[in-house]
Amino acid sequence: MSELLSRHRAVMPSWSPLYYESPLEIVSGKGSRVTDAEGRTYLDFFTGIVTNMLGYDVAEVREAVERQIAKGVVHTSALYLIRSQVELAEKIARLSGIPDAKVFFTNSGTEANETALLLATHARGSDEVLAMRGSYHGRSFGTVAVTGNRAWKNSALSPLNVHYLHGTDHASPLFRDLSEREYIDRCVADLRAVLDTTAPNVACLIAEPIQGVGGFAMPPEGLYGAYKEVLDEHGILFVSDEVQTGWGRTGTDFFGIGAHGVTPDAMTFAKGLGNGFAVGGVVARGDLMDGLGALGVATFGGNPVSMAAAGATLDYVLDHDLQDNALRQGRTILEGLRALRELPCVLDVRGKGLMFAVEMVDFESGAPSPALAAGVLEATRERGLLVGKGGVHGNVLRMAPPLTLSTEEAAEGRDILLDAVHAVAEQA
Known part of the structure; x- marks a missing residue:
C-alpha cells in the first residue's frame, strides 16, 4: 500500500484529500460491505460519498x-x-x-x-x-x-x-x-x-x-x-x-x-x-x-x-420501497446514537432517514474538534466500519449507508460507532 500511496502523491494534487493515516484501497464489494486490498472487509456507512445508494454488486443494475x-x-x-x-x-x-x-x-x-x-x-x-x-x-x-x-x-x-x-x-x-x-x-x-x-x-x-x-x-x-x-x-x-x-x-x-x-x-x-x-x-x-x-x-x-x-x-x-427502509433503519440507528449526547465531547447527534451525523467538540472548551473526529474515523475503521467526515470545522462524522441496509446491519454499524466514540472519549 505504501508503494501505491507514493505513486498517488507523485501524480495527484495535494488538495485532493485521502482518508485515514494509512489510506485505504477498496478492491471489491457486495451488498453493504467492501473489501480492501489486504483482504479486510468493512461495513460501508459512507458509500463513496453518498453515491453507492443500493450498495455494491446489485444484479439489476449490473x-x-x-x-x-x-x-x-x-x-x-x-x-x-x-x-x-x-x-x-x-x-x-x-x-x-x-x-x-x-x-x-x-x-x-x-x-x-x-x-x-x-x-x-x-x-x-x-x-x-x-x-x-x-x-x-x-x-x-x-x-x-x-x-x-x-x-x-x-x-x-x-x-x-x-x-x-x-x-x-x-x-x-x-x-x-x-x-x-x-x-x-x-x-x-x-x-x-x-x-x-x-x-x-x-x-x-x-x-x-x-x-x-x-x-x-x-x-x-x-x-x-x-x-x-x-x-x-x-x-x-x-x-x-x-x-x-x-x-x-x-x-x-x-x-x-x-x-x-x-x-x-x-x-x-x-x-x-x-x-x-x-x-x-x-x-x-x-x-x-x-x-x-x-x-x-x-x-x-x-x-x-x-x-x-x-x-x-x-x-x-x-x-423495493427503499424510502420506507431508510426511515425505519435510520430510526434504529439514530435512537441508539442519541445516547452519545451525554458525552462532553459530543455536541450533537442529528439526522434524517439514512443520513446522520455526530458532531465532536473539545472536552473542556466545547470548541469544534477535528482531532477527535479524525480519531473516531480511525477507530471505526479499526472496528470494521467506514464513515465520512465533514462540517464547517471538519469535526463532524457523517454517515449515509446504502438504502438497502438491513436491520441487522443497521444495529451492527450503530454499535460499532457507539463503541468507537466511547473509546476515543476515554483516551482523550
Missing part, C-alpha cells in the same frame, strides 16, 4: 449495464435520440412534482448546479444569487462561488454576486435561545433585510435541504417554505440541491425539500441515482429550462450506459 454494453453502444451523444434517456427523464419529471418539468442530464452534481445557476441567472437577467452559510455545491468556479464553507473555497474570485443567509445555525450563540418558530422568523427577517439593502435583483436561492459536506446540518422544517413566500414576492427562483438528499434517503420525503412543503422551480441531482455510475442533472419548470437562447449540450451527459444504470437504480428504489 445486468442493465451489461445489456447496454453488449449492444456495442457505450456512447452516442445527446445529439441523437436515446430511448433510455427519455424514459428516465419522464420518470424524474413525474416524481419531481414540478409543473411541466423538463430534465437535462449532466455528469455530476457540480455540473448540475452550474446548469441550474445558468438557467436562473439567464431567466432573471441577474448575477445575484442567494446561498446558505455552511453550504457546498461543487468544485467548479461558479459552484465554489455559491459554497458557504471556507474549507472548500479555493478562490475568492466569483462570476456571481453572492449573499449568504442563515438557516442551519440555530445552535449558534446568536440564536440558541430561540424556539424553532422564532428562529425561522428571525431568518426570514434577515432575508428581507438582505433584499432591501444589498440585493436589488436576485436570480435565485440555491440551497441543500440537508447540508452534505456541511456535516448534515439541517434547517428547521418549514424554513424554506417561509423563505419561498418572500422569494415569490420578488419573483426570485428557488433551486433545491438534492445531490445528497434525493431518491428517498431522508425517509420522510422522496426529495429532501418535501419536508418544507414547497415545490422548487428547479432541483439538481447526481450521486446516488447512478449507484456508482457518473450521472447528474437538473429537473426544472419547462419554461425555465427552455428559456436559454443559445445552444447547449453535455457530451457525456445522459449517455446510454449511465442511463441504463440510473434507470435500473431508480426502478429498484421504487420497487
